[in-house]
Amino acid sequence: MSGAKDDCFQGDDKMLPFLEGMAILEKSAHTVVGAHTVSLAKALGRIVAQDILAPFNVPPHDNAAVDGYGVAFADLNSDGETRLSVSARIAAGHPLDHSVADGTAVQIFTGGAMAVGIDTVVMQEHVTLDGADVIFPSGISLGDNRRLQGEDVQQGDVIIKAGTLIRAQEIGLAASIGLSELKVYRALRVAVFSTGDEISDPVFDGADTVGNGQGKIYDVNRYSIAALLKGLGCEVTDLGILHDQVGEIRSALHDAAPGHDLIITSGGVSLGEEDHITHVVESLGSIEFWRLAIKPGRPMAFGKIVDTAFLGLPGNPVAAMVVFMRVARPLLLKMSGRTNTDIPAFQVPAGFAMKKKKGRREWLRASLEQDENGVLTVVKFPKQGAGILTSMVATDGLVELLEETETVAQGDLVRFLSFRDMTI
Numbered sequence: 001m002s003g004a005k006d007d008c009f010q011g012d013d014k015m016l017p018f019l020e021g022m023a024i025l026e027k028s029a030h031t032v033v034g035a036h037t038v039s040l041a042k043a044l045g046r047i048v049a050q051d052i053l054a055p056f057n058v059p060p061h062d063n064a065a066v067d068g069y070g071v072a073f074a075d076l077n078s079d080g081e082t083r084l085s086v087s088a089r090i091a092a093g094h095p096l097d098h099s100v101a102d103g104t105a106v107q108i109f110t111g112g113a114m115a116v117g118i119d120t121v122v123m124q125e126h127v128t129l130d131g132a133d134v135i136f137p138s139g140i141s142l143g144d145n146r147r148l149q150g151e152d153v154q155q156g157d158v159i160i161k162a163g164t165l166i167r168a169q170e171i172g173l174a175a176s177i178g179l180s181e182l183k184v185y186r187a188l189r190v191a192v193f194s195t196g197d198e199i200s201d202p203v204f205d206g207a208d209t210v211g212n213g214q215g216k217i218y219d220v221n222r223y224s225i226a227a228l229l230k231g232l233g234c235e236v237t238d239l240g241i242l243h244d245q246v247g248e249i250r251s252a253l254h255d256a257a258p259g260h261d262l263i264i265t266s267g268g269v270s271l272g273e274e275d276h277i278t279h280v281v282e283s284l285g286s287i288e289f290w291r292l293a294i295k296p297g298r299p300m301a302f303g304k305i306v307d308t309a310f311l312g313l314p315g316n317p318v319a320a321m322v323v324f325m326r327v328a329r330p331l332l333l334k335m336s337g338r339t340n341t342d343i344p345a346f347q348v349p350a351g352f353a354m355k356k357k358k359g360r361r362e363w364l365r366a367s368l369e370q371d372e373n374g375v376l377t378v379v380k381f382p383k384q385g386a387g388i389l390t391s392m393v394a395t396d397g398l399v400e401l402l403e404e405t406e407t408v409a410q411g412d413l414v415r416f417l418s419f420r421d422m423t424i
Contacts, residue, residue, distance in 0.1 A: 015293040017403065018361040021327070024288055025302065028309075029334035032261050033185045040174060043166045045233050046184035047337045052160040057150030058176050062114035063092075065145045069127055069134050070108040070118035072100070073142040082136040090115060105134050114146060121145035153177065163339030165424070185337035187235040191256040194222040195242045195249070195267040195277060196315065220317040220389065221266035228324050229264075231423045232332055249280045257284075257308040261335060264328070267315030277312050281305055293403070295362045296386040297323035302331075309335065316386035322363050322398065325422035343422055345400065345415040351377035353410045356401055364399040365391040366416065378416050397422070 035049035064070065070090070076082045087104035090096050092111030100106055100117030108114075108121060120143055128135040153159055159177065160170050166182070174182060202218040219241060226236045239256060242249050242265070256263050265277055278290055278301050287303040290312075296319035301312035311328050313320040330341040351369060356362055365381040378399055381391040397418040401408065408414060 015291045015298065016289050017293050017359075021289050021292045021302070022330070025327070025331045026334075028288065028302075029331050031185070031337040032309075032335050033188055033337060035183050035185050035337075037181050037183050040171060040180050040182060043174075043182045043184060044168065044171060046166050046182070047233070048160050048162055048164045048166060048170070049183045049185045049337060050162050051158045052174065052177075052179070052182070054153045054155055054157045054159050054177050056177070057155050058153035059147055059149060059151070061095075062149050063147045064090075064108045064110055064112045064114065064121045065147050066121060066123045067109050068107075068121050068123040068145060069105050069136070070100070070114065070121050071105045071136060072102075072118055073120045073140070075103055075105075076120075076136055076140055077138070080138050083130070083133050084136070085133050088115070105136075107134075119143060119146065161339070163337055165338060165340075187233055188262065188332060188336045189237070189260045190229050190234045190262045190264060190332075191237045191239050191260040192222055192226050192229070193239050193242050193252065193256075193263070193265045194219050195244065195265055197244045199241050199267075201241070221313070221315070221320045224317065224321055225264060225266060225313065225324060228321065228423060229332070232329065233336065234332065244276065246276050246280060249276050250284065253280060253305050253310075254284055257305045260308055262309045262311065262332070263305060264311045264313060266313040266320045277301065281310050281312070285310070292327070293360045294323070294327075295357075295360055297327070300327065314386070317389050318365070318392055319386040321392060325419075326363065326398075326400075326417075329422060343417050345417055347413040348376060348378040348416045350399070350408050350410060350412045350414045351379040352408065354380075354408050356405055356407065358406050359403050361403055362401040363417075364401070365395040366397065366399045367395045368397075368416070378414060392419075395419075 038046065071084065075084065084103065084105040086107055087101050088096055088106040090106055090108040090112040092109055095113035096106070096115035100115050106115060106118060120140060122136055122140055122144065126137060153176070159173055164170060166184070198215055198217055199219045200216040222238065226238060229236045237260065239252065242252055253263060278287055281287055281301065281303050285304040285306055287301055290301040291298055292300060296316065297314045299314050300323050303310045313323050313328070333341045348368065351371065364384060366378045367381070369377055369379050371377050380399060381395050383391060397416055400415040400417055
């Protein structure tokens with residue numbers, strides 16, 4: 001990374017467009033973690049470190065999809081019912097060790113291996129039993145209710161690609177080919193600081209420690225950012241609160257760098273006299289960009305402390321979380337080895353109207369609601385201040401307004417991003 005230019009700490013005209021900032025992050029992002037092997041039971045939420053190939057077909061043999069009766073399609077009458085004797089019984093896990101006699105049927109249960117001589121299964125509800133015989137109705141099609149060998153997975157297929165987040169679905173697919181262990185990336189190591197002389201740890205002992213005239217507020221960011229990091233599978237080191245003192249900040253950041261892949265701070269990256277973070281980071285390494293043309297979250301920084309990546313988030317709690325979700329998350333995922341960092345954006349009619357400043361990317365906290373006609377709309381929270389934490393709890397996600405947007409009219413289609421998709 002290159003160092004920041006001298007004028008990057010000046011006026012509003014120096015704000016970097018959102019997409020340019022994301023391009024810098026994209027260029028800088030690469031996997032920094034090693035890999036190790038874990039049991040399948042402990043793989044949930046991890047990221048696969050190598051392609052997983054199927055060593056055999058799944059299912060390994062043709063089998064019945066229902067409980068019923070197997071028959072050779074060629075033995076069925078094309079214009080009416082067919083009566084056949086039942087010559088065998090096939091349960092799941094107990095394959096028939098011989099071919100089915102010509103002109104006979106077999107009773108077969110779901111998952112039972114299709115024996116040589118039968119190619120079609122009819123549900124038991126659709127046949128009639130008459131002593132030792134079974135009567136098949138007309139209208140049966142060749143291959144009904146037959147699961148084919150390899151119809152799910154073909155031998156040699158890449159069933160899970162390297163860089164994939166392991167969900168319950170991937171656990172099941174890995175188990176289907178007999179894997180008991182997976183090679184996964186180790187957790188990204190992230191150190192988290194809060195900054196500011198006004199910040200106090202949220203320890204309530206019955207005394208009013210923040211409302212006693214000392215100008216204190218409880219620390220929100222360290223806890224919310226740590227929670228977001230853990231949701232992405234990171235290993236978090238809580239390094240407490242940094243006071244607004246250059247020496248303390250420099251020492252803490254310098255000491256944290258060697259043992260971590262990333263350092264995240266919140267606050268201290270704006271223009272105030274007590275905002276020291278960006279200058280300290282630049283003295284220890286470099287600042288790649290500072291202050292994006294976004295709302296909320298304009299004051300944020302990205303750079304390096306020696307060889308460790310650094311992110312300076314805004315101090316306002318909502319801004320810190322929104323910037324984490326929309327700016328920091330792709331960087332973190334790529335550093336962790338994950339390949340897909342996209343967030344699905346849904347086009348939803350706006351249940352509100354507003355004006356917006358051109359040239360700036362904005363995110364509104366908003367909820368999905370049904371209007372009087374049952375049509376899904378998105379409604380913005382009435383208070384959009386960067387310190388209104390209740391807006392993050394009471395809403396479903398963010399409306400993302402692009403730089404070229406200047407007005408939103410009731411009913412206009414807007415981009416909606418779910419909190420659920422931005423936190424995994």
